[in-house]
Amino acid sequence: MRRYWVLPAHAAAAPGTAPHRIASGADPRRRPxxxxxxxxxxxxxxxxxxAVHPAAAHPAAPAESHSLYPELDATALTAxxxxxxxxxxxxxxxxxxxxxxxxxxxxxxxxGKVTGACGDLLxxxxxxxxxxxxxxxxxxxxxxxxxxxxxYAVQAAALAARGYDVLAYTVRGFGRSDGQADFAGPLDVAxxxxxxxHLLERAAGPVTRIGxxxxxxxxxxxxxxxxxxxxxxxxxxxxxxxxxxxxxxENSTRRAAAVQALLASAGRARLSPETExxxxxxxxxxxxxxxxxxxxxxxxxxxxxxFNRRRVAVFLAHAWHETLFPxxxxxxxxxxxxxxxxxxxxxxxxxGPESAGLLGLPSPVWTDAHRWLDHHxxxxxxxxxxxxxxxxxxxxxxxxxxxxTLPAPGGNVRRLYLTGGAPPAGFGGLAGEPxxxxxxxxxxxxxxxAAAADAVVRSGYAExxxxxxxxxxxxxGAAAAAAVTAAWAGDPAEETLRVRGxxxxxxxxxxxxxxxxxxxxxxxxxxxxxxxxxxxxxFSDLHSPPDSLIGADIDLQAAAYDVPRGHRLxxxxxxxxxxxxxxxxPRATLAFTSPEPTPSYLEVxxx
Numbered sequence: 196m197r198r199y200w201v202l203p204a205h206a207a208a209a210p211g212t213a214p215h216r217i218a219s220g221a222d223p224r225r226r227p228x229x230x231x232x233x234x235x236x237x238x239x240x241x242x243x244x245x246a247v248h249p250a251a252a253h254p255a256a257p258a259e260s261h262s263l264y265p266e267l268d269a270t271a272l273t274a275x276x277x278x279x280x281x282x283x284x285x286x287x288x289x290x291x292x293x294x295x296x297x298x299x300x301x302x303x304x305x306x307g308k309v310t311g312a313c314g315d316l317l318x319x320x321x322x323x324x325x326x327x328x329x330x331x332x333x334x335x336x337x338x339x340x341x342x343x344x345x346x347y348a349v350q351a352a353a354l355a356a357r358g359y360d361v362l363a364y365t366v367r368g369f370g371r372s373d374g375q376a377d378f379a380g381p382l383d384v385a386x387x388x389x390x391x392x393h394l395l396e397r398a399a400g401p402v403t404r405i406g407x408x409x410x411x412x413x414x415x416x417x418x419x420x421x422x423x424x425x426x427x428x429x430x431x432x433x434x435x436x437x438x439x440x441x442x443x444x445e446n447s448t449r450r451a452a453a454v455q456a457l458l459a460s461a462g463r464a465r466l467s468p469e470t471e472x473x474x475x476x477x478x479x480x481x482x483x484x485x486x487x488x489x490x491x492x493x494x495x496x497x498x499x500x501x502f503n504r505r506r507v508a509v510f511l512a513h514a515w516h517e518t519l520f521p522x523x524x525x526x527x528x529x530x531x532x533x534x535x536x537x538x539x540x541x542x543x544x545x546x547g548p549e550s551a552g553l554l555g556l557p558s559p560v561w562t563d564a565h566r567w568l569d570h571h572x573x574x575x576x577x578x579x580x581x582x583x584x585x586x587x588x589x590x591x592x593x594x595x596x597x598x599x600t601l602p603a604p605g606g607n608v609r610r611l612y613l614t615g616g617a618p619p620a621g622f623g624g625l626a627g628e629p630x631x632x633x634x635x636x637x638x639x640x641x642x643x644x645a646a647a648a649d650a651v652v653r654s655g656y657a658e659x660x661x662x663x664x665x666x667x668x669x670x671x672g673a674a675a676a677a678a679v680t681a682a683w684a685g686d687p688a689e690e691t692l693r694v695r696g697x698x699x700x701x702x703x704x705x706x707x708x709x710x711x712x713x714x715x716x717x718x719x720x721x722x723x724x725x726x727x728x729x730x731x732x733x734f735s736d737l738h739s740p741p742d743s744l745i746g747a748d749i750d751l752q753a754a755a756y757d758v759p760r761g762h763r764l765x766x767x768x769x770x771x772x773x774x775x776x777x778x779x780x781p782r783a784t785l786a787f788t789s790p791e792p793t794p795s796y797l798e799v800x801x802x
Contacts, residue, residue: 261459262340263411263519263652266550269342275555276320276348279304291349291555298322298352302360309364309393312385315374319364319390320344321397322355329401331572334391335363336383336420338546339412341462343370346410349555357565358573360402362394366416368465375467379415379439379493382467387420391427404428404572408564410553411435411546415495421507422498429508429535429571431564434546436520437528439490443477445521446749448712448733449776453519454478456651480776496524499531506534508571512541512548512560515590515754516658516728518651518774519545522753523697530601535571535580538601539563540755541588544648544655559595587695587755591663591727596755602696602800611764613683613702613787613795621675625685625764629794635681637713639770640781643680644670645716647731647774666718666726671767681787683797684720685764692758694729696800698751702768703795705786709741712777713768713785717751717797719758720765729764730754733775746793766797 275291278284282299284292298304302324308316324330333354337343343365344351351361367386368376377383387407395402406429407417414435421427436442443450454477466474473489476482491497502509509532513525522540529538539560541548552558563586569575583597611625615633623635644667648654654664675682700715712735718726732751739745758764768787770779779785789795 261456263456263460264338264340264346264546264550264553265653266547266554266656267340267342267346268554269345271554272342272345272348275352276345279320279348279352280306294349294352294356294555297356300356301358302355304352304355309362309386309390311367311372311374311389312382313374315367315386316372317364317367317374317386317390318343318371319362319393320348320351321394322351322359322361323397323399324355324358324360325399327400329403330358330360330398331404331406331568332360332362332391332394332398332402333406333408333568333572334387334394334417334420335361336387336390336407336409336413336416337363337365337369338410339369339457339460341370341464343372346553350553350561353555354408354565354568357569359568360394360398362390364390366413368467375465376461376470377467378470378473379412379419380467380469381492383416384419384423387416388424391420391424406430406568406572408568409433409435410549415439415493418495418509419493419498421509422495422501425505427507429510429568431510431567433512433549433560433564434514434517434520435495435511436524437494437526438496438524439494440487441524441527442520443486443490444483445733447735447737449477449480450521450774451478451776452651452774456519478776496528496531499528503531503533508535508567510537510539510564510567512539512564514541514543514545514547514655515588515752516543516648516655517545518648518655523750526601526753536584537563537567537579538585540585542590542593543659545652547652547655547659590729590754590756591661592757602802606696607801609799609801611685611797611799613766613789613797616675616682621672621677621682622765623681623683625683625766625797629789629796631789631791631794633788635675635768635787636678637681637768637770637785637787638679639777639779639783639785641679641771642773643674643769643771645680645714645718645767645769646772647714647716647728651774663727666728668718668720668724668726668765671726671765675767678784679769681768683766687722687761687763688758690760692764692799693802694754694756694758694799695802697753698730698800699798700732700747700749700751700766701793701796701798702749703744703746703788703790703793705742705744705788706736706739706783707742708780708783709737709739710778710780711736711739711745711770711783711785712775712779713747713770714772714775715749715751716767716769718765718767719756720763721759722761726765729756729758733772735778737778744788744790764797764799
């Protein structure tokens, strides 16, 4: 058993005195280039401090024009939090009323303020056991929403009923907390450490072990606090990011729709000037190097050595078709961890698999997060450490597949070479042998039937309901025949093709102008001509002179997808997607080809 002592106030991280630790000489980017694109500057947000609200008041959170968590019921969560405080669960559904009674029977609930960095007061709620026995504690930084800590009311109460002391707090700049949102920067890390001290000061008995748990923005902050504070033993991070730079720029391509969603969903939040500038610079195509430096400081992947040195137990949960924080950058963090680790991968989009659990409904992700903390903080022999490091939900059987670890790069791979097309169908081929001398043109600046999703976050909720976005194979073929897109189709599968891992594309194209972008989509094409998205990725080249042959090597986003017998793989390349800023000139063309020395091919990991 370990006893934790509270740091004196002057020892906690403070702005300017506790910057993130970054390995010396570390390359701030694992991509060769950053994009030079053109997009309108986002409207400037209001900045400034909010008034401190009385801790006893509990009105509903302000409405947000766009939410990253569309399934969260703010009214229901606020009513639950109010019942925790008053002790009167009348009006709640029976299951939630029982949760309130169980939490209040186990621990005393109170609302208050945590004094964070710079003296800013952070709105918070505390579940505290009054008995003198030893116990573990959990700190929960809030998501990117004005709802603040109330988003965790049900889950924090469940943890309290399981025996934990819990502190949930609203991160700076949001809701009723002071300060300006630092996007998981030094101030947020300092706040997380101060929140932990606030909780330790109020523990009735010895604290045995310490965990952080968060969703989305709170998950990223939890990971960063765990990297910086040696007292933290375990962290559960649901829909977190690993490398913030890859969230903003993927293969040198600006992820414009994701950044727009972050700004729109901030609502009335007060963003720090640095945060606002970094996000708006992505949209306005300014200072990508400066933005990547800003992002590296806020990336858990920059602190892998510290996680590994202390063997922090890390649980990650992510969605395959994440439109906000794409999966590969989180898988990259997971792959570098050498301590106890677990990764749950689910059908859906950002926070979709976790949303039901936030409302108290059954959720495999939350069940696994609880089991992870129970084992690593309380020593529970629940078998979680024996189930393998990865649990994947397969598209679209929804089967759950455990595996010992992530598929190794270059493992069981099927290589398919891109071959020439046969009008009027428009499709080239995906074949076992290379073919040279063909060309497939793509027109820039034109919308196509292929697009990553209909909307950030929301498309994934349709996937969870069994309604993945339909793609019209006939229209894609017509667009390819008209040289608006390029497309290559494989032979019908003789048996189910189990795509497991990261597909890789090696393709050569000629760009008429300096600066070019395309997006590659891998689809499942059914015999009736309908198609579904398996995965995709963008690519930009910003430095080659006009009329150059450009070789693109792309990791598409990871997938676990079963292509049924009789269906075909369909690879599509388009020069425009509303999710991304592109470097193309309007009406320019890209000409894809396959030179003899370096044939173009797609590698599909199968398992």
